[in-house]
Amino acid sequence: MKIAVCVKQVPDSWVEKKMDGQVIDRLGVDAVLNDLDEYAIEEALRIVEANSPTGSAGSESGHEISLICMGPERATEALRKGLSMGADNAILISDPSLAGSDSLATSLVLAKVIASGNFDLVMCGTESTDARMSVIPAMLAERLGWAQLTHVHKLDIDVSKSYAQGVRSTEIGIENISADFPVVVSVPDKINVPRYPTFKGIMGSKKKPLIIKTLDEIGFAAETVGMLAPWTAVNDVIPRPPKSKGIKIVDTGNGGNELVAFLEEQRVI
Amino acid sequence: MYFQDRYLSNEQILMRDTCRKYVDEVVAPWIREDRSREWSMDPQARLAPHILEKADEIGLRYLGVPEEFGGIPLDADTLSQTFAVISTELSRGDSGLADKLVQNWKISVLLGVLAPEHLKKKWFAAYMADPQFLMAHCLTEPRGASDRWLPYNVPEASMETKAVLEGDEWVINGRKQFISNGYDAKLYIVYANTDSTQGTMQGTSSFLVPRETPGLTVTRCNETIGGRFMNNGEIVFENVRLPADHLLAHNDALGKAGIYFQPGKIMVAAKNLGIGIAAYEDTVRFVHERVQGGRVLIKHQAVASRIADMATRLEAVSALLRHAATAVDEGSPDAAILATMVKVFASDEILKVCQNAMELHGGYGAMVEVGIEKYFRDAAVCLHSDGTTDVSNFKIVKSMFPATAGTYAGPE
Numbered sequence: 001m002k003i004a005v006c007v008k009q010v011p012d013s014w015v016e017k018k019m020d021g022q023v024i025d026r027l028g029v030d031a032v033l034n035d036l037d038e039y040a041i042e043e044a045l046r047i048v049e050a051n052s053p054t055g056s057a058g059s060e061s062g063h064e065i066s067l068i069c070m071g072p073e074r075a076t077e078a079l080r081k082g083l084s085m086g087a088d089n090a091i092l093i094s095d096p097s098l099a100g101s102d103s104l105a106t107s108l109v110l111a112k113v114i115a116s117g118n119f120d121l122v123m124c125g126t127e128s129t130d131a132r133m134s135v136i137p138a139m140l141a142e143r144l145g146w147a148q149l150t151h152v153h154k155l156d157i158d159v160s161k162s163y164a165q166g167v168r169s170t171e172i173g174i175e176n177i178s179a180d181f182p183v184v185v186s187v188p189d190k191i192n193v194p195r196y197p198t199f200k201g202i203m204g205s206k207k208k209p210l211i212i213k214t215l216d217e218i219g220f221a222a223e224t225v226g227m228l229a230p231w232t233a234v235n236d237v238i239p240r241p242p243k244s245k246g247i248k249i250v251d252t253g254n255g256g257n258e259l260v261a262f263l264e265e266q267r268v269i
Numbered sequence: 270m271y272f273q274d275r276y277l278s279n280e281q282i283l284m285r286d287t288c289r290k291y292v293d294e295v296v297a298p299w300i301r302e303d304r305s306r307e308w309s310m311d312p313q314a315r316l317a318p319h320i321l322e323k324a325d326e327i328g329l330r331y332l333g334v335p336e337e338f339g340g341i342p343l344d345a346d347t348l349s350q351t352f353a354v355i356s357t358e359l360s361r362g363d364s365g366l367a368d369k370l371v372q373n374w375k376i377s378v379l380l381g382v383l384a385p386e387h388l389k390k391k392w393f394a395a396y397m398a399d400p401q402f403l404m405a406h407c408l409t410e411p412r413g414a415s416d417r418w419l420p421y422n423v424p425e426a427s428m429e430t431k432a433v434l435e436g437d438e439w440v441i442n443g444r445k446q447f448i449s450n451g452y453d454a455k456l457y458i459v460y461a462n463t464d465s466t467q468g469t470m471q472g473t474s475s476f477l478v479p480r481e482t483p484g485l486t487v488t489r490c491n492e493t494i495g496g497r498f499m500n501n502g503e504i505v506f507e508n509v510r511l512p513a514d515h516l517l518a519h520n521d522a523l524g525k526a527g528i529y530f531q532p533g534k535i536m537v538a539a540k541n542l543g544i545g546i547a548a549y550e551d552t553v554r555f556v557h558e559r560v561q562g563g564r565v566l567i568k569h570q571a572v573a574s575r576i577a578d579m580a581t582r583l584e585a586v587s588a589l590l591r592h593a594a595t596a597v598d599e600g601s602p603d604a605a606i607l608a609t610m611v612k613v614f615a616s617d618e619i620l621k622v623c624q625n626a627m628e629l630h631g632g633y634g635a636m637v638e639v640g641i642e643k644y645f646r647d648a649a650v651c652l653h654s655d656g657t658t659d660v661s662n663f664k665i666v667k668s669m670f671p672a673t674a675g676t677y678a679g680p681e
Contacts, residue, residue: 030274077279084283196290199328199341202283 001051001063001159003044004119005087006110006136007037009071009078013129022234023100024130033078036125038085039187041067042194043155044123045086051159057086064088066117070098070109076210083205084197090208095215097222102232103131105225107139112218115144120162120181126151126188137186147179153190276591278347281354287327288355292362295323300363304637307365307497312452312490316498318401320366325400329355329370333377338393340377349532349597353539353590360543361550364647365498367540369403372450372499375529375536376404376458380477383517383525388477392456405454406529407445407478407504422468430506432461432474439476439516441484441509451502452490455480459506464520475522477515484509495646531597534608534655535590538615541651542586545619548626548644549579555630566629575625582618589614606668613661616651623648 011017011029018025044065045057052061067082067090069075079090093109101109114122122144127134141148149155152166162181167174197205215222223229249258263269274282299317300306309315324330332355334340343351352374359367377396380389396402410429430443441461445451457478464472478485484507491501518525556566556576566572593607601607623645627634634641652658667674 077282080279081283196287196327197283198326199284199287199332201328202280202287203341203343206280 001048001121002117002119003047003063003065003121003123004068004114004117005037005040005044005065005082005123006140007041007067007069007078007082007125008034008128008130009069009075010034010128010130017130019237019239022237026130031074031077033081034125034128034130036127036129036187036189037082038125038194039189039191040123040125040185041065041082041085041087042192043185043187044121045195046192047121047155047157051157058088066091066119068110068113068117069093070101070106072099073212076212079210080205081197083208083210084201085195086201088208090210092210092212093215093218094212095222097215097226099226100230101226102230103133103135103139104231105229107136107143109215109218109220109225110136111140111143112220114140116218120183121157121164122146122182122184124184124186126186137184141184144182144184147183148185149177149179149183150186151188152177152185153188155185155187155191277354280344281347281351284351285354285358288329288358289361291323291327291329292358296320296359296362296366301640304640304643307643310492312500315500316366316369321369322400324370329359330373330400331377331397333374333381334393334397335381335389338389339397340381340393347598349535349594350591352532353535353594356536356539357543357546357590360540361547362543363498364540364544364650365496367543368449368496368499371533371536371540372406373402373404375533376406376456379406379458379517379526379529382528383475384477385514388514392477395455399455402456403450403454404456404458405448405450405502407448407451407457407459409445409447411444411446411503422470424465424468424472427465427467427469427472428460428462430459430461431465432463432476434463434513435510437513439511439513441476441478441506441511443506445504445506447491448502448504449499451504452487452500453502457485457504458517460522461506467520470523471520473522474519475517475526476511477517478506478509478511482509482511493650495643495648495650531604531608534612535594535597537651537655538586538590538593538608538611541612541615541619541648542583542590544644544647544651545579545583545586545615545622548619548623548641548648549583551641551644552576552579552626552629555633572629575629579622579625582622586611586615586618606665609656609661609665609668612655613658613665616648616658619651620645620648 009031011024011026012032013035015029048057048061048063048065049055051063054060057065065087067079067087069079069090070093073094075092079092083090091113093113098109122140124137137150138148149164149166151168153169154167156165163178164181164183164185165178166185167176247262249255249262277285299320306315328341331340332343336342356367356371359370380392412429430441430445432439432441441459443461445459457480459476459478460473461476462472463474486505487502488505489503491503493501553576556572559566567576589611593611596604596607626641627645630639630641633639636642
């Protein structure tokens with residue numbers, strides 16, 4: 001089985017985001033592997049471990065996990081983290097023409113790489129913590145003509161039947177969804193607890209293949225992506241309004257009811 | 270709240286993050302859960318086994334063990350810097366735990382270089398198989414340790430522990446004191462005088478001594494003010510007989526242990542920094558929550574000034590630490606001086622950081638169950654460990670001005 005995990009390097013999720021014109025300032029903050037992608041990597045590792053004769057991932061498992069990323073060269077740092085966790089190899093598509101690409105362009109490039117890789121399964125985090133569009137998994141599936149199991153918080157893979165079964169929670173209830181391979185799966189943070197890289201994994205990741213390719217090398221025309229060919233445009237950016245003071249409920253005998261009324265009004269309950 | 274990642278390689282950041290998670294998820298919650306644990310008078314009951322088992326799982330115990338024995342090779346050209354990053358992060362959780370592991374790493378490196386192949390095979394296999402396996406480096410004696418660093422090298426100053434070759438066996442007699450991991454180690458590297466006509470540098474040999482060797486007695490666990498999760502011990506050697514192949518270095522053991530000493534001081538400073546960072550982090554949290562006079566503490570000028578002072582001291586220690594660790598990795602001529610400087614500087618500065626942390630917490634700062642006083646105690650241990658401040662300062666001056674500086678001490 002060949003699994004591709006799509007990953008992204010994002011500005012540190014815990015740091016206040018700043019804008020550089022109409023795009024997020026990525027240079028002034030530490031860059032990290034997108035938190036939700038760690039769950040996708042972890043799930044891929046668990047799938048392989050469950051179907052490996054040795055019980056572990058790696059070359060002896062008979063399966064392969066490839067990380068696929070689009071981004072500047074600095075994104076190799078995020079890929080090294082994924083390799084340290086246990087993925088087998090990584091490919092980074094890096095090209096100056098890709099700067100400023102929107103999700104439509106990103107999905108086009110990622111789909112191109114995936115289509116040439118003979119993958120059975122593509123794993124994604126549900127969203128990146130910078131743009132938070134949550135559309136790449138669905139776009140990938142459409143571009144590839146594959147099935148999609150998005151937002152699944154439980155995933156069962158039957159390798160012998162090339163079959164994936166997932167569970168997702170929606171506003172209307174619990175959905176059981178399934179599909180034959182090849183399939184694109186996206187996972188939220190409910191699905192597992194990602195491992196952290198061991199020291200052996202960190203040092204071993206330096207020996208794992210990490211290939212950087214330009215658009216030209218994957219057979220892609222630069223004019224079709226990035227700032228040169230935007231599919232969408234950001235017209236305006238408005239900073240988040242400052243936190244309001246909130247409402248203080250003083251309990252003078254009816255505090256409980258007032259609190260419930262407030263929560264109802266906010267549609268929390 | 271955290272300091273910037275400047276100067277760290279990608280691997281070092283990943284290692285730091287792995288240590289941070291281990292500390293935040295395994296070590297710190299366990300310590301917070303019951304602060305009376307470090308005061309148990311049964312030394313072996315203090316640290317729960319799962320703490321070292323988890324360290325084993327993420328590979329923290331294997332650093333320094335040669336790759337052919339299952340260890341994890343770190344980049345040699347940044348070794349001290351990496352050890353500094355890891356030690357700081359571990360010590361953020363507990364300085365005694367960091368000490369336990371630091372001893373293991375340093376001795377693993379030393380054994381990898383000095384031990385004969387069959388003994389490496391035997392002992393690294395035993396070490397790798399048991400997460401609770403600790404090792405100890407027996408140098409210090411009850412009469413003193415720091416004086417070995419003083420600029421004299423005469424027979425009168427040599428070690429009182431002696432080793433004599435009888436037939437094909439070495440026989441060791443003597444006493445070692447203030448030995449890190451000494452109380453519970455399973456394997457010791459012991460330094461003993463083997464040539465009474467020479468000074469310490471030319472007359473000291475080192476030996477590999479398994480704990481079970483007849484004649485070796487662990488006489489006590491030294492109950493200390495801080496770093497209490499590392500069991501410091503006293504060990505007596507009475508006619509301890511060792512096969513000849515257990516000799517690691519003959520007469521020039523202190524020269525051969527050079528790979529241990531400079532990184533050792535770097536790691537003492539790094540552990541010290543970790544204590545300071547933990548004290549700072551807890552204090553920053555507290556001054557943002559605690560309200561006095563109608564506003565949170567951070568809004569009071571006197572408090573803000575102390576927070577700035579703490580952060581500045583931490584940055585200064587961190588900068589000198591990186592500078593010294595880089596010098597050690599580069600084998601620079603000033604490496605020994607810088608390693609000693611940062612050890613001394615860190616001990617002084619971090620104690621002040623911890624003092625500020627205690628004072629900003631008011632009465633809570635002195636309460637055992639709050640944990641701020643622990644940082645102060647742990648930092649206090651660093652004042653003397655691996656050389657007292659005064660002896661270290663003698664050494665710095667003597668190294669800088671060898672022709673004009675005095676001998677300061679030594680045989681009258």
